[in-house]
Amino acid sequence: MLSKRIIAIAQGRALLPRNRAGAVALSRGWSVASTSARVAQFHSSKLLQAETIKVPQMAESISEGTLKTWHKQPGDPVEADEEVATIETDKIDVSVNAPSAGTITELLAGEEDTVAVGQDLFRFEPGEAGAAAAPKEGVPETKEPKPEKEAEAKIEPKEQPVEKAPPPPPPPAREGGEAKKEIKEAPKAAPPSKPKEAAKEIEVAPPRVAGARTETHVKMSRMRLRIAERLKESQNAAASLTTFNEIDMSSLIDFRKKYKEEVLKTQGVKLGFMSPFAKACCLALKEIPGANASIEGDSIVYRDYVDLSVAVATPKGLVTPVVRNADSMNFVEIEKEIAALGRKARDGKLTLEDMAGGTFTISNGGVFGSLYGTPIINVPQAAVLGMHTIKERAVVVNGQIVIRPIMVVALTYDHRLLDGREAVTFLVKIRDYLEDPRRMLLV
Incomplete structure (x- = not known):
């Protein structure tokens, strides 16, 4: 018998037991071995992955x-x-x-x-999402031949949808109409679970009492802590001084009104006041290089380029993304870059590269209604320009009292780098460029 088995194996023929019990036992043995191998393979691959x-x-x-x-x-x-x-x-x-x-x-x-x-x-x-719960590819699943249980499993899904709740007891013959009405309204008697949970939460929440003196302690975020540290560093390090001036915005408003629709249609960006202010600052910085400088040790670093920091308010605090090489851009290019940085700031997508550096800062508190203000220098920069809201005021022009849209602007500067004469001259140049935007074409 042993020699016959060896010859059969060599010829590739399988020798199975002749009786059915032996065949079932052998198939079960293969199934157990296959399942054990499959489980071992699954765990080893999971550990490796x-x-x-x-x-x-x-x-x-x-x-x-x-x-x-x-x-x-x-x-x-x-x-x-x-x-x-x-x-x-x-x-x-x-x-x-x-x-x-x-x-x-x-x-x-x-x-x-x-x-x-x-x-x-x-x-x-x-692995593919949800692959942990799915069977692994290439590993065959073998099942024990259990005819009775398989038949039950096939029948059971068909029977489950047929199952119904026991019918309600039949109503008395004399009150058939009322009984029908009760059966129709029965589903409405059980309210959904969500409203119950919501009602429970409302009941648990303590009611606000008029005149109550409550306090809420909120841990400062890392960004807010850093902002506080930087602002205090600025006050301690820089010899800050602020000078003010007024800008008649009539020409700039007319310029924007004339071209904003065309720019929006052709360039896909809104023409605002930030781009003229940015361009005017870049031109003034070329003429007063000290406002674009910084102190490093016992040296002053002057730059022949302008990386313009634009202050943007976000829910987590004030950030200052940088418009690189703003001095080489025109109005539309500046507007596009500021709009892109503003979107990234609001979405929390700013990177460190977006905020690194910066040689001069513009802060526009006017969008929130600020009339006057003294901005704080973004150290190690030399100065910061503060824009404010536009208000119509009575002013004297050529001996006549007229109504003009006026914006108050503020320049806070580091007196260690800029003398008063240079700082005031810088702000006056910005005013002159903005009161007649055509001047910017002559520089």
Whole structure:
């Protein structure tokens, strides 16, 4: 018998037991072996595929941040480059994205924890989204031949939809109409679960009492702490002084009114007041280079280019993205760049490169209704221009009292770099350019 089995194996023929019981036992043995191999293969591949994602490098000057939000939880599928977490730093919010499609398996830090660059952040299993729950490709699934149970499984799904709640007891014959009415209204008696939960939350929330003296303590964000530090640094370091002037905006308003529709139609951008102010500042900075300088140690650094910082208010605080080489741009190019930076600031998408550097700052408090103000210098810059709201006022022009739209502008400057004469001359040049925009074509 042994020799026959050896010969059969050599010839590639399978020898199966002749009785049915032996065949079933042998097939079950193969099934168990196949299942064990499949489970072992699944676990080994899962261990090999698991990855640990670390806190990414954010910038040379940033070594840690606060884990602000987890956008995914263990078991959640993710797509490639989908945001998993947000880390708040003192300058920007950094997004941590999934390197590829897969499933989050474990979170290694909690919200509001301080995390350092290179620290383990979460574990991740690569693969198609939701693949962890699906059978692996290439691994055959074998099932034990259980005819009775398979038959039950096939019948059961068909029977489930047929199951119905027991019918209500038949109503008395004399009150048939009323009974029917009750049956129709029965479903309305059970309110949905969501309104119950909402009502419960409303009941739990303590009512506000008129005249109550309540206090709310909110932890300062890293960005707000950094802003506070920078503003105090500016007050301590710079010898700040502010000078004011008034600008008759009549010509600039007429200019904008005449061309804004054409620019919007042809260039796809709104023509505002920021581009003329930016251009006027660039021209004035060329004539007064000290306003475009900074102090480094015991030296003054003068620049022949203008990287214009534009203050933008966001829900998290004031940020100053930079328009690079603004001196080489025209009105439309400046408007496009400012609009793009403004969108990125509002969406929280600004990068460190967007805010690094800057040689001069413009801050427009006029959009919020500010009439007067003394802006704070964005150190190590030498000066900052503050724009304010436009108000119609009675002014004297050629001996006549007329109504003109007037904007008050303020220049705060570092007296260590600029003398009063230079600072006032700088602001007067800006005023002259804006009161007659055609002057900017002559420079």
